[in-house]
Amino acid sequence: MQDKSFKVLWLQAGGCGGCSLATFAANDKGLVQSLTPFGIDLLWHPSLSEETGREFLDLLDGVVSGDIQLDALCIEGAALRGPGGTGRFQMMAGTGFSVAYWIKKLATKARYVVAVGSCAAFGGIPAGQGNITDATGLQYQDEMPGGLLGDDFRSGAGVPVINIAGCAPHPGWITETLSQLALDDFFEDDLDSLKRPCFFADHLAHHGCSRNEYYEFKASAGKLSDQGCLMENLGCKATQAPGDCNLRVWNGSNGACPDAGYPCINCTSPGFENPPSSFQVTPKVGGIPVGLPMDMPKAWFVALAALSKSATPHRVKSNSRSDHVIVPPARRKEEK
Amino acid sequence: MTRLIVGPFNRVEGDLEVNLDIAEGRVMEARVNASLFRGFESILTGRQPLDALTITPRICGICSLSQSVASSRALANAAGLVPADNGRIGTNLALAAENVADHITHFYTFFMPDFARDCYQDQDWFADIAPRFKAIKGTALDSALKARARFMHIVGLLTGKWPHSLAVQPGGLTKPVDKGEQVQLLTMLHDFKSFLEETLFGDSLENIASLATMTDLANWQGGRGAKASDFSVFLHLAEALKLDQLGCVNPALMSYGAYPEANGNAFAQGVWVAAEEEALNLAAIREDISHSWLQGSDALPPADGETLIDADKQDAYSWCKAPRLAGSVMEVGALARQVVAGQSLCRDAVSSQGGSNVYNRVLGRLIEVARTVLMMEDWIRQIKPREPFCLDFDVPDEAVGVGLNEAARGSLGHWINIRDGRIQNYQIIAPTTWNFSPRDHAGTPGVLEQALVGVPVQEGDETPVAVQHVVRSFDPCMVCTVH
Numbered sequence: 169m170q171d172k173s174f175k176v177l178w179l180q181a182g183g184c185g186g187c188s189l190a191t192f193a194a195n196d197k198g199l200v201q202s203l204t205p206f207g208i209d210l211l212w213h214p215s216l217s218e219e220t221g222r223e224f225l226d227l228l229d230g231v232v233s234g235d236i237q238l239d240a241l242c243i244e245g246a247a248l249r250g251p252g253g254t255g256r257f258q259m260m261a262g263t264g265f266s267v268a269y270w271i272k273k274l275a276t277k278a279r280y281v282v283a284v285g286s287c288a289a290f291g292g293i294p295a296g297q298g299n300i301t302d303a304t305g306l307q308y309q310d311e312m313p314g315g316l317l318g319d320d321f322r323s324g325a326g327v328p329v330i331n332i333a334g335c336a337p338h339p340g341w342i343t344e345t346l347s348q349l350a351l352d353d354f355f356e357d358d359l360d361s362l363k364r365p366c367f368f369a370d371h372l373a374h375h376g377c378s379r380n381e382y383y384e385f386k387a388s389a390g391k392l393s394d395q396g397c398l399m400e401n402l403g404c405k406a407t408q409a410p411g412d413c414n415l416r417v418w419n420g421s422n423g424a425c426p427d428a429g430y431p432c433i434n435c436t437s438p439g440f441e442n443p444p445s446s447f448q449v450t451p452k453v454g455g456i457p458v459g460l461p462m463d464m465p466k467a468w469f470v471a472l473a474a475l476s477k478s479a480t481p482h483r484v485k486s487n488s489r490s491d492h493v494i495v496p497p498a499r500r501k502e503e504k
Numbered sequence: 505m506t507r508l509i510v511g512p513f514n515r516v517e518g519d520l521e522v523n524l525d526i527a528e529g530r531v532m533e534a535r536v537n538a539s540l541f542r543g544f545e546s547i548l549t550g551r552q553p554l555d556a557l558t559i560t561p562r563i564c565g566i567c568s569l570s571q572s573v574a575s576s577r578a579l580a581n582a583a584g585l586v587p588a589d590n591g592r593i594g595t596n597l598a599l600a601a602e603n604v605a606d607h608i609t610h611f612y613t614f615f616m617p618d619f620a621r622d623c624y625q626d627q628d629w630f631a632d633i634a635p636r637f638k639a640i641k642g643t644a645l646d647s648a649l650k651a652r653a654r655f656m657h658i659v660g661l662l663t664g665k666w667p668h669s670l671a672v673q674p675g676g677l678t679k680p681v682d683k684g685e686q687v688q689l690l691t692m693l694h695d696f697k698s699f700l701e702e703t704l705f706g707d708s709l710e711n712i713a714s715l716a717t718m719t720d721l722a723n724w725q726g727g728r729g730a731k732a733s734d735f736s737v738f739l740h741l742a743e744a745l746k747l748d749q750l751g752c753v754n755p756a757l758m759s760y761g762a763y764p765e766a767n768g769n770a771f772a773q774g775v776w777v778a779a780e781e782e783a784l785n786l787a788a789i790r791e792d793i794s795h796s797w798l799q800g801s802d803a804l805p806p807a808d809g810e811t812l813i814d815a816d817k818q819d820a821y822s823w824c825k826a827p828r829l830a831g832s833v834m835e836v837g838a839l840a841r842q843v844v845a846g847q848s849l850c851r852d853a854v855s856s857q858g859g860s861n862v863y864n865r866v867l868g869r870l871i872e873v874a875r876t877v878l879m880m881e882d883w884i885r886q887i888k889p890r891e892p893f894c895l896d897f898d899v900p901d902e903a904v905g906v907g908l909n910e911a912a913r914g915s916l917g918h919w920i921n922i923r924d925g926r927i928q929n930y931q932i933i934a935p936t937t938w939n940f941s942p943r944d945h946a947g948t949p950g951v952l953e954q955a956l957v958g959v960p961v962q963e964g965d966e967t968p969v970a971v972q973h974v975v976r977s978f979d980p981c982m983v984c985t986v987h
Binding site for chain 2: 180182183184185186187188189190192193194196197198200201210212213214215216217218219220221222223224225248251254256257258259260261262267293294296297298300301303335336338390391392393395413418419420421423424425426427428429430431433435441445446447448449491492
């Protein structure tokens with residue numbers, strides 16, 4: 169039973185529902201309005217669909233039997249395999265089987281499998297600190313290939329699980345990936361080394377940061393709400409974090425985390441949930457931050473930082489330690 | 505007696521299964537199973553205290569900021585810190601926007617689409633309701649989601665990305681607002697107010713907020729058609745289906761108090777028992793685990809609480825604990841909050857209808873929307889650009905703290921115990937933990953379990969619609985419930 173429209177089934181595994189809620193704001197009009205122009209139909213979505221209980225289980229049975237076409241299986245949340253491999257930390261109500269069991273079963277029927285968010289991609293927050301629920305991503309456990317479906321898994325179209333990482337991801341990352349799939353314009357070389365779509369993962373969260381001038385001069389914030397760069401003291405990992413976060417509008421505002429005054433926590437990367445120290449503090453060795461940009465020689469970075477610090481204008485230095493402008497930019501003489 | 509398992513539920517946040525014993529076409533007993541466990545309290549143990557600000561919002565993608573606020577207050581309480589005034593105001597604004605957006609999402613996306621189900625196609629109102637509220641396709645969903653998304657720009661400006669922000673801190677808000685942004689916030693609010701007045705209410709927010717009695721409300725509705733606004737449509741439908749007689753229960757209503765202002769909470773803290781106001785005795789909270797898949801049998805206060813799994817425990821049927829205040833079941837949520845805060849229409853609804861029900865839970869939410877948006881306008885004007893937004897502070901090495909907040913769905917509490925500079929214990933009681941708790945050691949069912957008793961179920965109906973209405977009238981958040 170082939171239908172021309174692109175059929176999406178969205179399930180929530182061990183997550184918070186935040187990826188779904190992020191899509192409520194997609195393009196300021198929501199998931200359905202964003203996807204419909206691309207011929208995408210939601211077979212079922214946990215926050216939006218009418219079908220519930222038995223009606224929904226009948227739909228799952230239809231997909232498993234092959235009677236219902238499934239183009240993209242979107243999974244939000246980690247697969248919980250515990251306790252003791254039973255999956256009982258998340259059962260699919262009314263079926264006696266775990267959600268992890270259902271994901272495995274449905275994945276074999278899908279043309280594409282999409283891990284929505286860092287939990288489904290890599291395990292995410294539920295996999296943090298001892299991982300008591302035995303949480304895993306669909307095809308990765310942290311940065312190790314494997315996960316619930318195994319390294320060899322390929323969906324019907326012959327591609328691995330597509331990891332729309334982020335906690336929560338930008339809604340555009342989700343709708344734009346699904347739209348490319350529906351347009352038959354998405355291939356394995358559109359994925360980075362951790363199977364994240366390159367269109368957002370080939371940027372760094374640092375790109376377009378509104379604190380750029382403070383970064384250039386290494387004029388650092390001393391505390392949260394200061395205007396200065398958040399990298400040296402306050403844990404910001406934007407120079408290492410994949411994502412075009414600060415090149416996009418989030419919830420109507422330019423930029424995301426650093427623009428609102430708090431550090432990037434690298435939520436698009438595996439293992440972000442277990443930072444070596446604390447999320448809001450930069451770990452240092454000998455006064456030098458441990459996490460520096462990865463494609464630049466460390467000695468050069470340190471030398472340039474020292475140079476730019478010594479050249480920091482009074483204005484930039486003063487404003488970096490304040491939550492509003494206390495020294496405005498110098499004016500041309502004729503404007504004074 | 506037949507047994508029916510209802511679930512999985514959607515248009516609720518998270519995983520839910522309800523087990524019903526049915527006889528003579530009615531529910532005799534209900535058991536509510538929160539079927540997802542992620543173990544946040546274990547994930548927090550041993551970490552640096554400030555990490556709670558990153559971890560706890562991720563309990564929930566729909567009330568993420570509510571968790572941020574509770575967590576920041578627990579840390580501030582532990583440190584003896586009072587946040588900067590601007591930070592308090594900015595946090596109130598962002599939280600209010602999240603709470604109001606949640607109420608709108610609930611009404612348009614989760615609750616109303618059930619009345620556009622085919623099982624109602626013989627009703628005389630169906631032809632008006634179905635095209636407007638049909639799940640996914642309804643015209644109301646389109647306009648409500650657009651208005652909601654634009655309203656959430658307030659959250660975007662104040663907290664950056666949503667869900668899951670770090671902007672709310674013990675010392676205030678990390679985002680300083682300048683004078684231009686102050687006006688931008690007012691503009692965003694005005695746009696949303698227009699949607700509420702033109703589409704949801706069909707009247708000014710001031711008029712809606714000043715409805716003082718059920719008679720006032722009946723007169724208001726009588727003066728306009730059944731289709732004058734989405735609120736009117738709901739009122740008409742509620743009368744036709746007698747929603748005030750569905751999902752009835754009469755427990756005490758509780759609120760931790762919401763939106764701290766310079767002189768106390770905008771919505772007061774307290775407990776409403778048998779039509780009387782009582783002070784909240786926080787020390788009387790215990791979490792019973794007799795029917796939870798958790799080790800132990802003692803009902804502990806949350807400050808000393810434990811969350812150790814026992815998946816094979818006898819008589820257990822949920823991952824959810826059963827919180828009780830002085831041994832009593834509490835209902836929480838917008839209705840409870842408004843009743844405790846003294847909103848007279850909500851008090852009249854509860855007293856004249858003998859407790860809470862499907863109708864007045866929804867009414868409470870909509871009245872709260874009108875009141876909250878009016879308060880937000882004042883708060884924006886109170887911001888003082890160029891004064892501090894976030895105070896610096898040192899996390900104590902040894903301390904305990906409690907953070908109380910009102911999320912959209914009701915009372916949310918965080919209890920932190922810091923030892924040697926690390927989190928030794930972190931316990932959370934979420935709103936739906938109160939409302940959807942299992943039985944306690946005395947066998948007393950939770951609020952939803954009580955509310956489902958007597959609900960009609962047709963023979964052979966595996967998806968009884970009345971059960972759907974009752975469950976969704978609470979706007980459950982199951983991901984918060986067990987966390």
